[in-house]
Amino acid sequence: MKRKLVYLLVIGFFSIVFVDPSSALTVTLQPGPEGKDAHIRANDPSDNFGDYSDLTVNWGDSSPDKGLLEFDLSSVAGLNVTGATLSLYHRSNGGNGATFDLFRNTSAWDESTVTWDTAPAYDSLASSSLSIADGSIGVWRDWDVTALVQGWLIGAYDNYGMTLSRIDQPNSYIYFFSSDYIDTSYAPKLTIDYDLGVVVPEPSTYLLLGSGIAGLALWRRRRKSKG
Numbered sequence: 001m002k003r004k005l006v007y008l009l010v011i012g013f014f015s016i017v018f019v020d021p022s023s024a025l026t027v028t029l030q031p032g033p034e035g036k037d038a039h040i041r042a043n044d045p046s047d048n049f050g051d052y053s054d055l056t057v058n059w060g061d062s063s064p065d066k067g068l069l070e071f072d073l074s075s076v077a078g079l080n081v082t083g084a085t086l087s088l089y090h091r092s093n094g095g096n097g098a099t100f101d102l103f104r105n106t107s108a109w110d111e112s113t114v115t116w117d118t119a120p121a122y123d124s125l126a127s128s129s130l131s132i133a134d135g136s137i138g139v140w141r142d143w144d145v146t147a148l149v150q151g152w153l154i155g156a157y158d159n160y161g162m163t164l165s166r167i168d169q170p171n172s173y174i175y176f177f178s179s180d181y182i183d184t185s186y187a188p189k190l191t192i193d194y195d196l197g198v199v200v201p202e203p204s205t206y207l208l209l210g211s212g213i214a215g216l217a218l219w220r221r222r223r224k225s226k227g
Contacts, residue, residue, distance in 0.1 A: 025193065026191060026192065026194075027075075027076055027191075029075070029076070029190040029191075030185075030188070030189035031072070031179055031187065033179060034179075035071075035178075035180075035188065036071075036161065037050075037068060037111065037178050037188060038050040038052070038055075038067075038109075039055050039056040039066065039178070040065065040067075040068065040114060040119050041056070041116055042063045042064050042065070043063035044115075046115050046116075046117055048114060048115050050110075050111040050112050051111075052180060053181040054177060055067045055069070055088065055164070055176045055177065055188065057100060057165070057174060057176065058094075058098075058166060058174045059166060067163070067164035067176070068105070068109060068111075068114060068120070068161060068162070070109075070160065070161025071190045073153060076153070076192055076194075079192065079194040080194050081146065081153060081194050082146075083146050083193035084146045084148070084150075085144060085145065085146075085190070086102065086128075086142065086145045086162070086188065087141065087188065088140070088176035088177070088188050089176060089187075089188075090136065090137050090138065090140070090174070090175075091177050092137060092173055092175040093134075093136065093137045093172070093173075094135075095172060097131070097132060098172055098174050099168050100129070100130050100141075100164055100166050101129045101167050102127050102143050102145065102162050102163070102164055103122040103123055103124070103164075103165065104122060104123045104127050104148055104162060105120040105121070105123075105162060106120070106123055106160060107121040107160060108120065108160050109160065109161070122162075122163045127147060127148050127162070128143040128145055129143075129167075132174070145162070145190070149192060176188070
């Protein structure tokens with residue numbers, strides 16, 4: 001009897017400390033048309049491209065473009081984030097090489113109305129950078145946005161998304177798919193890695209541990225009464 005009760009207590013303890021109530025340690029956000037992204041173009045400063053199928057970020061026709069992206073993080077609130085990656089699918093590539101920086105937006109914007117002239121303000125210090133030296137297409141391009149996502153989730157700053165800007169000017173016509181492309185499997189995605197942090201035990205774990213403690217107390221009381 002005593003051995004069984006001790007066993008129950010041990011199982012309850014290890015369930016609380018070591019058992020993850022959810023087996024997933026990675027979550028991917030990849031919205032389709034409901035996602036929020038747009039490209040803005042200097043040669044068309046008052047035009048909105050919020051529902052365009054391409055997130056166009058290049059220097060075509062000697063005109064700089066920028067991409068705007070924002071992910072709804074409400075579904076991952078409270079996670080202890082250890083890594084985060086923004087991935088864009090590379091549709092077109094002129095092959096001349098390009099470097100793209102990501103900047104944290106500091107003001108709000110509306111996908112359906114934003115233009116070059118009404119673009120959100122952003123932090124002048126790049127949060128992440130990627131240089132593309134190859135001429136490949138049909139591949140994912142990744143930016144490390146761990147610090148950004150961590151800051152948003154802990155409330156260090158408001159989540160107004162990111163501005164993606166090409167910082168070199170050769171005309172190589174680089175395009176990425178937006179969330180409005182017909183095949184949503186190519187939409188921009190945000191992959192978030194997290195660890196368990198403080199694990200909240202499931203109710204069944206509390207019940208198991210409580211039963212073991214109550215049983216052990218009863219056993220000790222009976223043993224004393226017999227003595």
